[in-house]
Amino acid sequence: MADPSSNEPGARFPEAARPRASGAATRRPAATATRVTASPVVVHHARYAGDPIMQEFFRRTRGSATESRRARVVMPMGVSSSFRFYEPYPIVMERGRGCHLWDVDGNRYIDYNLAQGTMVVGYAHPEISRAVKGAVATGSMFALPSRDDRTIAELLCKRFPVDQVRLTNTGSESVMYSVRLARAFTKRTRILRFEGAYHGTYDAVLGGFRSRPDKAGPADDPQPDYAAAGLIPGALEGALVAGYNDIDTVRRRFREHGREIAAVLVEPVILNYGLCLPEPGFIEELRRLCDEHDALLIFDEVKTGIKLAWGGACEFLGIRPDLVCLAKSIGGGLPMGAFGGRQEVMDLIVRDEVLHTGTYCGNRASLAAGIATLGRVMTRGVYRRLNSLSRRLRKGYEEVVRRHRLDAHVTQLGPFGTLWLGRRPVKNYRDFLHYSEDRWMRFYFGMANNGVLPAPPGQDDVWTMSVAHDEKAIDATIRAFDKVAPLLR
Numbered sequence: 001m002a003d004p005s006s007n008e009p010g011a012r013f014p015e016a017a018r019p020r021a022s023g024a025a026t027r028r029p030a031a032t033a034t035r036v037t038a039s040p041v042v043v044h045h046a047r048y049a050g051d052p053i054m055q056e057f058f059r060r061t062r063g064s065a066t067e068s069r070r071a072r073v074v075m076p077m078g079v080s081s082s083f084r085f086y087e088p089y090p091i092v093m094e095r096g097r098g099c100h101l102w103d104v105d106g107n108r109y110i111d112y113n114l115a116q117g118t119m120v121v122g123y124a125h126p127e128i129s130r131a132v133k134g135a136v137a138t139g140s141m142f143a144l145p146s147r148d149d150r151t152i153a154e155l156l157c158k159r160f161p162v163d164q165v166r167l168t169n170t171g172s173e174s175v176m177y178s179v180r181l182a183r184a185f186t187k188r189t190r191i192l193r194f195e196g197a198y199h200g201t202y203d204a205v206l207g208g209f210r211s212r213p214d215k216a217g218p219a220d221d222p223q224p225d226y227a228a229a230g231l232i233p234g235a236l237e238g239a240l241v242a243g244y245n246d247i248d249t250v251r252r253r254f255r256e257h258g259r260e261i262a263a264v265l266v267e268p269v270i271l272n273y274g275l276c277l278p279e280p281g282f283i284e285e286l287r288r289l290c291d292e293h294d295a296l297l298i299f300d301e302v303k304t305g306i307k308l309a310w311g312g313a314c315e316f317l318g319i320r321p322d323l324v325c326l327a328k329s330i331g332g333g334l335p336m337g338a339f340g341g342r343q344e345v346m347d348l349i350v351r352d353e354v355l356h357t358g359t360y361c362g363n364r365a366s367l368a369a370g371i372a373t374l375g376r377v378m379t380r381g382v383y384r385r386l387n388s389l390s391r392r393l394r395k396g397y398e399e400v401v402r403r404h405r406l407d408a409h410v411t412q413l414g415p416f417g418t419l420w421l422g423r424r425p426v427k428n429y430r431d432f433l434h435y436s437e438d439r440w441m442r443f444y445f446g447m448a449n450n451g452v453l454p455a456p457p458g459q460d461d462v463w464t465m466s467v468a469h470d471e472k473a474i475d476a477t478i479r480a481f482d483k484v485a486p487l488l489r
């Protein structure tokens with residue numbers, strides 16, 4: 001039987017890899033419920049009185065509290081991206097090296113957040129630092145073609161089943177251009193996507209992300225709700241939503257709207273409400289339905305990208321989508337994204353029927369970091385080690401869960417994993433909503449107190465293993481969890 005935690009090409013998801021028992025779990029409050037209060041530190045000390053985890057957190061992070069208070073004066077929530085804010089205040093970072101981050105109070109953390117899954121190369125990798133320094137010293141951008149543009153494109157076309165790529169700066173851009181290409185190619189407008197999945201900030205793909213329970217409709221007929229304002233009128237109506245792993249609803253959407261659907265947009269393995277695996281045959285059936293109805297299949301590989309396997313989810317699942325969206329890890333820590341696909345779709349750009357532009361696309365610093373990442377750091381040889389370290393972390397977490405009889409389970413695939421503080425299996429977004437964000441954040445703060453950032457803050461993200469992690473870091477992480485676990489019961 002295939003190893004459930006393996007991301008070797010062609011590996012599948014046997015039952016053993018799945019969460020086993022189901023059980024009661026608390027309802028997760030809306031993530032948007034965390035709001036900035038007037039005098040954060042005073043208010044929060046009172047709110048968390050009697051909680052030893054939080055008292056220790058306050059003691060260790062006085063500098064972060066001060067920095068955060070000052071930042072809130074000049075920036076909404078005191079952060080550059082709303083996903084970075086959490087109550088009572090985020091830990092403010094100063095530097096990173098290898099698999100470690102240091103905060104403004106001088107605390108050191110073993111980090112599995114890795115800049116929301118971007119820094120699979122680890123912090124300050126010498127190969128990448130050297131490449132970036134060289135590019136900056138000879139002109140950080142030309143906004144004119146260079147040999148490096150071609151080199152990156154060749155490296156990406158080797159890894160992913162695409163004929164051509166164009167570069168962007170972010171995942172949001174990569175998704176936006178892929179959707180435009182799909183619409184222009186099919187001469188249709190609607191995009192079918194999966195409830196709860198995140199595909200970046202483009203208006204057309206926000207319907208169904210963090211939809212409100214009272215507006216989201218029944219599980220087998222989810223609606224493209226979106227809780228925040230300011231979208232282009234009609235943006236939500238363009239979307240069609242189905243539950244992830246709910247192939248019956250997908251089939252019904254195609255039956256009812258087959259001639260309107262330009263593309264199915266899917267994160268092939270969900271990494272945005274914890275690690276949620278596709279059921280056997282689910283993605284294959286999406287491919288088949290798209291072919292049957294002349295719609296395009298778009299893989300959003302912004303997160304899976306060069307982490308799940310050398311050739312991403314395409315290689316791992318053995319499926320060729322029509323378009324692939326990339327970003328995050330391919331830039332080795334500098335802003336770089338890409339989208340690519342088969343020739344006849346990309347020809348729309350050649351014929352100028354779809355316009356793709358961007359001053360910073362292919363800036364030299366990002367290209368240099370990307371070439372070092374794709375060409376010299378994330379070579380075929382590193383994946384076996386990433387997987388084995390990630391497996392070691394899963395087994396360690398599972399052992400602690402057993403020893404402390406915690407109501408929890410772990411899912412892991414390749415370099416990714418999630419500690420679920422409950423037993424309910426998560427097959428889609430509705431399952432995920434049963435999990436308590438508050439409980440998970442206590443785990444986060446408890447681990448932070450013991451020198452570990454176990455994932456980005458929030459049950460909705462995953463741990464990522466980098467090439468800079470080692471057995472010593474994993475074992476220290478498991479020891480930290482052993483200390484925190486009794487406080488979570």
Ligand SMILES: Cc1ncc(COP(=O)(O)O)c(C=O)c1O
Binds near residue numbers: 172200267301327
């Ligand atoms: C699957 C997926 N697609 C797209 C995006 C958007 O990428 P970016 O934040 O670079 O715009 C993200 C960001 O987390 C993502 O996880």
